[in-house]
Each structure stands twice: as C-alpha cells, then as structure tokens.
Amino acid sequence: MKNNNKIILVVGLGLLGMSLAMALKKRGRSVLGYNRHREAVNYGIREGILLSESAGELAELLALADIIFLALPIPATVDFVRKNAAKFKKGAVLTDLNSTKGAFMEAAEKYLAPQNIRYVGSHPMAGTEKSGYLNAFESLYDNADVFICPAANDNGEAAEIEELWQLITCKTVRITPEKHDNLVARTSHVAHILASALTISVLGYEDKKDNFAGCAGGFRDTSRTASSNPVMWKEIIENNREAVLKAMDYFDSAYGKFRKIIEEGRFEDFEKEFAHGRELREEWLEYMENKKNRIRK
Numbered sequence: 001m002k003n004n005n006k007i008i009l010v011v012g013l014g015l016l017g018m019s020l021a022m023a024l025k026k027r028g029r030s031v032l033g034y035n036r037h038r039e040a041v042n043y044g045i046r047e048g049i050l051l052s053e054s055a056g057e058l059a060e061l062l063a064l065a066d067i068i069f070l071a072l073p074i075p076a077t078v079d080f081v082r083k084n085a086a087k088f089k090k091g092a093v094l095t096d097l098n099s100t101k102g103a104f105m106e107a108a109e110k111y112l113a114p115q116n117i118r119y120v121g122s123h124p125m126a127g128t129e130k131s132g133y134l135n136a137f138e139s140l141y142d143n144a145d146v147f148i149c150p151a152a153n154d155n156g157e158a159a160e161i162e163e164l165w166q167l168i169t170c171k172t173v174r175i176t177p178e179k180h181d182n183l184v185a186r187t188s189h190v191a192h193i194l195a196s197a198l199t200i201s202v203l204g205y206e207d208k209k210d211n212f213a214g215c216a217g218g219f220r221d222t223s224r225t226a227s228s229n230p231v232m233w234k235e236i237i238e239n240n241r242e243a244v245l246k247a248m249d250y251f252d253s254a255y256g257k258f259r260k261i262i263e264e265g266r267f268e269d270f271e272k273e274f275a276h277g278r279e280l281r282e283e284w285l286e287y288m289e290n291k292k293n294r295i296r297k
C-alpha cells in the first residue's frame with residue numbers, strides 16, 4: 001500500500017483525534033500527535049499509540065509529517081492552516097475532520113494552495129456526545145461513512161486520504177463542500193438542535209421532579225445529543241447558518257403538519273403520517289445493518 005511508510009500526524013488529540021490515532025496505530029501505521037495541552041500527547045506516548053517523537057515541538061513534527069489530520073475545532077482548524085501554511089513538509093497532504101466543510105476548504109484554498117501544499121476535506125460520520133482524549137476509543141470509526149471533498153485541482157491526494165479511512169474500515173463518499181454542508185445541516189445539525197429543544201421543552205417547564213420521574217428510555221434516546229459540547233455546537237451552527245436555517249424549514253413543515261392534523265382531529269391522517277416516519281426509519285435501520293456486513297480489512 002502506498003501509505004504504508006508515511007508518517008501521519010494527528011493535530012488535536014480529543015475524542016476524534018485520539019480515536020483516529022488509536023485506529024491507525026492498530027493497523028500498523030506510524031502516528032505522531034500534537035495537542036496544545038501536553039497531557040494528551042503524554043498519554044498517547046505512554047499508551048504506545050503515538051511515536052515518542054510526538055514529545056517534540058510542532059515545527060519538528062511538521063517537518064516529519066507526510067499526512068496531517070486536523071482534528072481541531074473549526075476556528076482552530078482555520079487558524080492552524082493560516083499560521084502554519086509555510087511550515088509543512090514538501091509533498092505533505094492535509095485533511096481535516098470538521099463537521100462543516102466550507103471553512104476548511106476556503107482556508108486551504110487561501111493559505112495552502114499558494115504554498116503548493118495539497119489538501120482534501122474529510123468528515124467522518126462518527127462521534128459521541130462526549131469530548132476529550134479520555135473518552136477516545138479505537139472502534140469509534142468502525143464501519144463509519146466518511147465524506148470526502150477533493151480540492152478543485154486534486155491530483156491523487158483525495159485517493160491517498162481515502163485509502164487511510166478505508167484502512168480503518170470506513171466507507172468514503174465523495175461530495176462537494178456545498179452539498180455536504182446542506183446534507184449534514186439536516187442529518188446532524190438540526191437533529192442536535194432538536195434534541196436540545198426537546199430536552200428544554202420536557203425538563204425545563206413545570207415541576208422538575210415530576211418531569212424526571214416521567215422520562216425513561218425513549219427520552220434518553222431522543223435527547224442523547226443534547227449532552228454534546230455547547231462550544232463545539234455553537235461553532236458548527238455559526239459556520240453553517242444558511243443551510244441550518246433551510247433545514248429548520250423542513251422540520252417546521254413536518255412538525256407543523258402533525259400539529260394541524262391534531263388540531264383538526266384527523267387521526268386517520270395522524271396514523272398515516274406516523275407510519276410514514278416509521279417506514280423511513282426502518283429503511284435507515286436496514287441501511288445501518290447492511291453497513292455492519294461490510295468486509296473488514
């Protein structure tokens with residue numbers, strides 16, 4: 001395999017970054033790690049996930065790295081690309097893991113392209129509501145779909161990055177940044193807002209003790225992502241405002257339809273609408289089940 005001997009650097013050793021380092025290390029890849037707080041780096045070296053050279057300064061790591069994954073918050077990703085554009089190794093390929101693709105692709109075009117540094121956008125559809133390296137785990141990316149946004153003048157670097165995602169059992173899907181940001185506004189961003197709004201509407205009104213007693217497994221499932229990091233979600237929504245507003249219209253329309261049906265007492269229609277939702281979810285569950293059957297490398 002082409003990437004076998006290349007040195008990989010993961011910048012940002014939180015949930016996504018440390019889990020990625022673990023998954024790559026498991027497949028025998030050489031992984032360096034960098035984080036603004038040293039504890040995560042020390043932990044990675046101690047656990048045998050990261051090469052001991054990770055203890056060095058950032059400039060030393062950039063001089064060694066052939067492939068760089070930026071697993072940072074969105075503003076920090078843009079900042080990192082801007083500050084270090086002239087410091088990457090010749091021939092290096094950069095990618096990010098951000099939940100929106102517009103910010104990284106624009107920063108890369110602006111700061112990396114003039115330095116002839118190659119780049120490609122990535123977004124793994126994997127994660128949990130937790131943050132930080134202590135919540136990282138090796139199987140986070142198992143069978144995950146990963147969206148890939150090649151640069152306009154891609155010269156094989158998208159394929160290089162895809163190879164690494166596939167190595168850790170992911171399925172890669174090429175997409176434009178615009179299409180990606182519109183899609184995830186619906187599938188992820190608005191879904192997180194809804195989990196939060198649902199939690200507030202259920203637990204934030206009337207008697208809290210009664211509310212707590214009245215919530216069980218169903219509420220736990222539907223509200224899970226309301227426990228996500230508020231700072232990270234502020235950054236994601238801020239970076240995808242237009243698409244999120246458009247996606248909120250879809251929700252308004254679906255929710256409004258239920259409301260109207262109930263107001264008008266059309267309960268046969270309620271049953272049909274609810275059955276429609278169930279059917280769509282069953283189809284999606286089947287898709288998820290089929291994903292598990294993908295051949296693991």
Ligand code: NAD
Nearest residue numbers: 012013014015016036072073074076098099127128131132
């Ligand atoms: P995290 O908070 O667990 O990790 C972020 C890491 O970046 C931490 O190690 C932190 O020390 C470091 N960091 C933070 N600010 C920094 C700065 N200004 N400069 C340098 N380092 C900094 O977050 P995460 O869940 O791993 O998410 C990272 C990225 O992955 C986010 O951009 C998010 O959009 C994307 N993402 C997250 C999920 C998810 O479910 N958590 C899923 C897909 C993509």
